[in-house]
Amino acid sequence: MSARNRRSTAAAVTAGAAALLALCGAAANAMAAPASAGGARAGAAMVAAATSAHTLTVPRGLTISDGTRHVLVNGRSIDFGTVVRDLAWNPSGSKAAFIDGHGNLVVSDPDGSHRVTVAANPGTQTWSHPTWQVAAADRQNQIPAKNNLIFSAKIHGRTVLEKVKATSNHGTPAKISLNGEPGEGGVPQTDNTWPNAGGNYGMAVYANTHDGEVYIRDDYLRQQGHSLAKGSEPALSPDNEDVVFVRSVHGHDHLFVEEFGNSGPVVKDVTPHATTDYTEPAWSPNSKTIAFRAPNGTYTITRTSHGFGAPVKVSSHTGLPAYRG
Numbered sequence: 001m002s003a004r005n006r007r008s009t010a011a012a013v014t015a016g017a018a019a020l021l022a023l024c025g026a027a028a029n030a031m032a033a034p035a036s037a038g039g040a041r042a043g044a045a046m047v048a049a050a051t052s053a054h055t056l057t058v059p060r061g062l063t064i065s066d067g068t069r070h071v072l073v074n075g076r077s078i079d080f081g082t083v084v085r086d087l088a089w090n091p092s093g094s095k096a097a098f099i100d101g102h103g104n105l106v107v108s109d110p111d112g113s114h115r116v117t118v119a120a121n122p123g124t125q126t127w128s129h130p131t132w133q134v135a136a137a138d139r140q141n142q143i144p145a146k147n148n149l150i151f152s153a154k155i156h157g158r159t160v161l162e163k164v165k166a167t168s169n170h171g172t173p174a175k176i177s178l179n180g181e182p183g184e185g186g187v188p189q190t191d192n193t194w195p196n197a198g199g200n201y202g203m204a205v206y207a208n209t210h211d212g213e214v215y216i217r218d219d220y221l222r223q224q225g226h227s228l229a230k231g232s233e234p235a236l237s238p239d240n241e242d243v244v245f246v247r248s249v250h251g252h253d254h255l256f257v258e259e260f261g262n263s264g265p266v267v268k269d270v271t272p273h274a275t276t277d278y279t280e281p282a283w284s285p286n287s288k289t290i291a292f293r294a295p296n297g298t299y300t301i302t303r304t305s306h307g308f309g310a311p312v313k314v315s316s317h318t319g320l321p322a323y324r325g
Contacts, residue, residue: 056075056313056314056315056316057312057314058074058075058314058315059284059289059291059300059314059323060074061074061093061284061285061323061324061325062074062284062291062298062300062314062315062321062322062323062324063087063089063321063322063323063324064298064315064317064318064319064320064321064322065084065085065086065087065098065319065320065322066317066318066319066320067083067084067085067319068083068084069081069082069083069084069112070084071084071087071112072315072317072319073110073324075315078111078112079112080096080108080111080112081112081113081115082100082101082106082112082115083100083101084096084098084100084112085098085099085100085128086098086099086128086129086130086320087320087322088129088130088131088132088322089132089322089323089324089325090132090134090166090325091132091134091238091285091325092325093110093324093325094109094110095107095108095109095110095166096108096109096110096112096324097118097130097131097132097149097166098130099127099128099130099151100115100117102121103121103123103125103126103127104117104118104119104120104121104127105117105118105119105121105127105130105149105151105164105173106118107149107166110324116169117169117170118149118164118165118166118167118168118169118170118171119164119168119170119171119172119173120170124155125153125154125155126153126154127151127152127153127154128151128152128154128193129151129152129193129194129195129196130149130150130151131149131150131151131195131196131197131204132147132148132149132166132197133146133147133148133149133150133163133197133202133204133219134146134147134148134166134197134202135199135200135201135202136200138220143220146202146219147165147166147167148163148164148165148166148202149163149164149165149166150162150163150176150195150197150204151163151173151195152192152193152194152195152206153173158190158191159190159191159192159193159209160175160176160189160190160192161175161176161178161192161193161195161206162174162175162176163176176217177223178192178215178217178225179222179223179224179225180224180225180226181224181225181226182224187215187225187226187227188208188210188211188215190210191208191209191210191211192206192207192208192209192215193206193207193208193209194206194207194232194233194234196234196235196236197219197236198235198236198237198238198240198283199236199238199239199240200240201218201219201220201240202219202220203216203217203218203219203220203236203240204216204217204219204236205217205228205234205235205236205243205245206234207231207232207233207234207245209232211227212230212231212232213227213228213229213230213231214227214228214229214230214231214232214234214243214245214258215227215228216228216236216243228243228245228258228265229245229247229256229258229265229267230247231245231246231247231256232245232246232247233245233246233279233280233281235281235282235283235290236283237283237287238283238285238286238287239287240260241259241260241287242257242258242259242260242287243257243258244256244257244270244281244283244290245258245281246278246279246280246281247269249269249274252274252275252276252277252278253274253277253278253279254269254270254271254272254274254278255269255270255271255274255278255281255290255292255301256268256269256270257270257290257308268307270290270301270307270308271301271308271311273310274311276294276295276296277294277295278292278293278294278299278311279292279293279294280292280293280320280321281321282320282321282322282323283323284323285323285325287303288302288303289301289302289303290302290308291314291321291322291323292321293318293319293320293321294311294313294318295318296313296316296318297313297314297315297316297317297318298313298314298315298317298318298319298321299311299312299313299314300312300314
C-alpha cells in the first residue's frame with residue numbers, strides 16, 4: 001500500500017483558552033480599588049484593559065518543554081520532578097516520553113509521576129527527540145500492533161535512528177534498518193535525526209544532517225523510504241497527508257509544508273513573511289494547526305480554505321512545542 005494513497009481520520013480537537021498568570025496581578029490591583037460604583041467601574045476597566053493587552057490564547061493540549069523540570073501544559077506550569085528534554089506524547093495523551101537529565105529515555109504519566117526508564121543511556125551516547133510509533137494490528141497482512149519509541153542516538157560521532165518498545169523497562173534499543181524505494185537507490189544510514197512518526201500505520205519522517213534532506217519511511221509492509229525535500233526538523237501530520245519542515249530563506253528559518261496530493265507532492269512556504277526564525281514545528285491532532293518556536297515565544301498557524309493563516313503568538317514561553325492528544 002503506497003504511503004500517498006493511505007488516508008486516516010484524525011480526531012477533532014476543540015479549541016480552548018487559558019489566561020496567562022500575568023493577569024492575576026492586574027485582577028488583584030483592580031480588586032484593591034475603592035468599593036464605590038466608580039471604583040468598581042474603574043477596576044473592571046483595568047481588568048478589561050489588562051486582558052486586552054496581555055491575554056494570549058493557548059490552544060487546548062499544547063505543551064512546551066524547555067529542558068527544565070517544568071512543562072507548560074495549557075498555560076500552566078507542571079513540575080515533572082526531573083529534567084524533561086524533547087517531550088513527546090502518545091496519540092491518546094495518556095503517556096509522555098522524554099530524555100531525562102541522565103540522558104535516559106523515560107516514560108511517565110502526564111504529570112511526570114510513575115516514571116519508567118524505558119532504556120538507560122550507556123553514558124557514551126547522546127539521545128534526542130523521541131517519537132511514538134503507535135499502530136493497530138493488521139491481521140489481514142499479519143502485521144502485529146506497534147507501540148514503539150523511535151529516537152536519535154549519537155554514537156561515536158555518527159547519528160542513527162533507534163527503536164525500543166514503549167512498554168520496556170531498561171530495554172535494549174535496536175538500530176532501525178533503512179531501505180530505499182526500488183529503483184531509487186539507497187538512503188543514508190547515518191547522520192539521521194529528528195524522527196517523527198504519525199498516522200495509523202507507523203509511518204515516520206526524519207532529517208539527514210549530511211545531505212540536508214527530509215526523508216520518509218514506510219514502516220507498514222516493505223519498510224522502505226525516500227527523500228522528500230531539502231529541510232530539517234520535519235513533522236508528519238496525524239492524517240498522513242502533509243509534512244511540515246524547516247528551511248532557511250534569505251537568512252531566516254521558514255516553515256514549509258509538503259502535501260501528498262494525487263497529482264504529486266506540492267511544497268509551499270507557509271510562513272513567507274517571516275522576519276525571524278521559526279523552528280521545531282508540531283501538528284495538532286486534527287492536522288489543522290502547526291505550533292512552532294520563535295525567539296520570543298510560541299506561535300501557531302492554522303489551515304484555512306486558502307492555505308495557512310498568519311502566525312499567532314499563543315505563549316511568551318519559549319521551548320519545544322508538542323500537542324497532547
